[in-house]
Amino acid sequence: MAKGRVTFRQDWCKGCGLCVSVCPKKIIFLDESMTNRKGYHPATVKEMDKCIGCANCARMCPDSIITVERE
Amino acid sequence: MAIVYQRSKGLADIETHYCPGCTHGIIHRLVAETLEELGVLGNTVGVAPVGCSVFAYDYFNCDMQEAAHGRAPAVATGIKRVLPDKVVFTYQGDGDLAAIGTGEITHAAMRGENITTVFVNNAIYGMTGGQMAPTTLVGQRATTAPLGRDKSHAGSPIRIAEMLATIDGAAYIERVTVTSPANVMRAKRAIKKAFELQIEGRGFTLIEVLSTCPTNWGLTPVKALEWLNENMIPVFPLGVYKDITKEA
Numbered sequence: 001m002a003k004g005r006v007t008f009r010q011d012w013c014k015g016c017g018l019c020v021s022v023c024p025k026k027i028i029f030l031d032e033s034m035t036n037r038k039g040y041h042p043a044t045v046k047e048m049d050k051c052i053g054c055a056n057c058a059r060m061c062p063d064s065i066i067t068v069e070r071e
Numbered sequence: 072m073a074i075v076y077q078r079s080k081g082l083a084d085i086e087t088h089y090c091p092g093c094t095h096g097i098i099h100r101l102v103a104e105t106l107e108e109l110g111v112l113g114n115t116v117g118v119a120p121v122g123c124s125v126f127a128y129d130y131f132n133c134d135m136q137e138a139a140h141g142r143a144p145a146v147a148t149g150i151k152r153v154l155p156d157k158v159v160f161t162y163q164g165d166g167d168l169a170a171i172g173t174g175e176i177t178h179a180a181m182r183g184e185n186i187t188t189v190f191v192n193n194a195i196y197g198m199t200g201g202q203m204a205p206t207t208l209v210g211q212r213a214t215t216a217p218l219g220r221d222k223s224h225a226g227s228p229i230r231i232a233e234m235l236a237t238i239d240g241a242a243y244i245e246r247v248t249v250t251s252p253a254n255v256m257r258a259k260r261a262i263k264k265a266f267e268l269q270i271e272g273r274g275f276t277l278i279e280v281l282s283t284c285p286t287n288w289g290l291t292p293v294k295a296l297e298w299l300n301e302n303m304i305p306v307f308p309l310g311v312y313k314d315i316t317k318e319a
């Protein structure tokens with residue numbers, strides 16, 4: 001499996017959860033320990049080593065704030 | 072590591088006002104990516120509608136013009152006829168295009184105007200707070216149909232892609248949706264094809280995109296995608312309705 005990495009522009013995240021729902025590795029979650037300046041819990045990934053760089057999350061993000069890299 | 076996906080240069084570097092999870096944002100990105108990939112960002116004029124996408128003129132990195140409600144195809148016609156070398160598109164909701172603007176879109180198609188329309192059908196008037204649209208499903212609740220659309224006095228939804236496909240001037244008409252990554256890729260191919268045909272001077276092109284309105288449907292963004300798949304697609308089947316490149 002290819003290795004991937006995603007980054008979120010968290011201050012623009014609206015916490016909609018569409019990225020969460022399409023990640024095949026189920027590694028994206030809305031970080032309830034923080035609130036961005038818009039008042040939402042932004043999307044984040046903890047176990048980045050499981051990311052395969054498929055870009056499903058970025059394709060579904062209505063706010064185009066996800067960058068995907070792959071090895 | 073190499074970047075395999077990032078924000079399109081076709082989108083301005085500003086936040087949108089759309090509600091969380093509203094798929095207007097995905098559709099914006101597909102148009103922006105298309106214009107970027109075709110290398111026409113500096114040669115394109117978009118026409119924004121009245122509806123939630125009224126501020127689309129701020130969101131695309133190309134020239135934009137705002138039109139009165141429903142009149143985007145007429146404005147686009149004027150722009151394209153004066154500046155025939157420009158790529159010209161309209162971006163319109165279902166209230167804008169299928170209600171107040173039905174005449175403009177129909178006649179733009181009839182004249183075979185060499186423009187592209189991105190038609191965002193979310194089966195509701197989003198901006199004004201969820202009133203019934205001509206595209207609202209029978210039984211679907213709206214503020215002006217609190218018990219659901221009643222066919223006996225409000226009729227059944229109008230199918231724009233099928234209707235416009237009967238018009239000779241239409242070169243390419245397809246209905247797509249953006250409810251999954253695979254559907255997003257299909258929608259992108261359709262939008263790109265429409266713009267390519269415009270650049271080749273083939274005539275009027277329209278891509279209808281089934282889209283969500285989580286706020287006025289009263290659903291979470293994820294549930295709204297499911298609702299669209301289960302309820303809208305049976306009424307508005309996906310597919311190519313007109314393709315002059317396939318005709319003899």
Ligand SMILES: Cc1ncc(C[n+]2csc(CCOP(=O)(O)OP(=O)(O)O)c2C)c(N)n1
Nearest residue numbers: 121122123140164165166167195196197198
């Ligand atoms: C001449 C005129 N009539 C009515 C309105 C009120 N109005 C604003 S947006 C809208 C409908 C928007 O619905 P749609 O085109 O489906 O866009 P959405 O917000 O759902 O994306 C209406 C009726 C208006 N602005 N101008």
Ligand code: SF4
Nearest residue numbers: 023051052054055057
């Ligand atoms: S690129 Fe694929 S695997 Fe990685 S976070 Fe996004 S959806 Fe999940």
Ligand code: SF4
Nearest residue numbers: 013014016017019061
């Ligand atoms: S899809 Fe985009 S806006 Fe929605 S939660 Fe994920 S990163 Fe945030």
Ligand code: SF4
Nearest residue numbers: 089090093123197284
């Ligand atoms: S009201 Fe509906 S269509 Fe308008 S931005 Fe909100 S979710 Fe999108």
Ligand SMILES: [Mg+2]
Nearest residue numbers: 164165195197
């Ligand atoms: Mg609408």
